[in-house]
Amino acid sequence: MAAAVVAGFALTGTAGPARAQEIELKLSHFLPPGHGIQRDWLQPWAEDLAKRTNGKVKVTIYPGGSPFGNPARQLEQVSSGVVDIAHGLRGLPAGRFPRMGIIEFPFLVQTANAASRTLWDMYPKYFAQEFPDSVKVLALHAHNAGLIHTREKQVKTMDDLKGLRIRSPSPQINAMLQQLGAIPVGLPPGDVYENLQRGVIDGAVFPWDPINSFRLFEVTKYHLDARSYTASFYFVMNKKKYDSLPADVRKAIDDTTGDALAVKFGDWWNAWDAPGLEAARKKGNVITSLTDAERARWRAALKPTIDKLLGDLEKQGVTNARAIYTEMQQRVAKYEGKH
Structure with missing residues (x-):
């Protein structure tokens, strides 16, 4: 019997300290x-x-x-x-976490x-x-403020956006693009390459990072550093x-x-973001930034959009939407060294 017990311990491994799972x-x-x-x-x-x-x-x-x-x-x-x-x-x-989504409002944050x-x-x-x-x-x-990347048409001004089908990640960006004259199209990041390649969409809003990770520099020619959303x-x-x-x-x-x-x-x-910018440069794509005057024009055009977005949130029960937006503006300004 003693031998059997010893053999049993040997088989089960319980003769010594148990090993943590x-x-x-x-x-x-x-x-x-x-x-x-x-x-x-x-x-x-x-x-x-x-x-x-x-x-x-x-x-x-x-x-x-x-x-x-x-x-x-x-x-x-x-x-x-x-x-x-x-x-x-x-x-x-779409529509999930509406309070958190206020950070995505146009021209709120750059970094x-x-x-x-x-x-x-x-x-x-x-x-x-x-x-x-x-x-x-x-x-x-959230990511660094994004750019507008296009396939065939270069975008330098608000007028250049009119009628372009632009991939958008959220309702907030949808509203921004609509106000600027574009047609927003909701697509997951992984579906953008094929839709650009086939001409289903004319462009997309992204930071620089996905331009490399999804190889979108291959199917875009123009990149406008608008820094207008996240x-x-x-x-x-x-x-x-x-x-x-x-x-x-x-x-x-x-x-x-x-x-x-x-x-x-x-x-x-x-x-x-750095590899995306480098990939676009190596391919010879055209990279431009909004002029100060055009940026001011976009900001002015988007004020009614921001007010409507806040009003829509209030109607949906986010009664403190404006307080959240104001606090975000203050905190972003502190972290970006604007006051």
């Missing part, structure tokens, strides 16, 4: 695996979590093109527990640093209520999964997200 966290996003968001942020973050937890945590990343890469499904996947963590685009599906830090500063008071209780918000951020993103985790983790793992997640993460997006987006 590895915790796998599934993380999804909608961008290509070579994008800077995975290369410079998500993958190093995953490795950092493993290091901080002595190998206890393994993060498996599912990028765009994977079964979990649908840009419109990121929040639902986390909320339902299909994945544990996700990075998603606020404007997909990813100012936009991202403003969003995170204002999250507890204004945006937390927009997210379901089933998720824990790890970060909010798009915002969320980084969330399943709340039940987070709560089930050991204390040291939760601490590792907390220490590497939130405030610690918000301050990094400015430098990251500057680095992610």
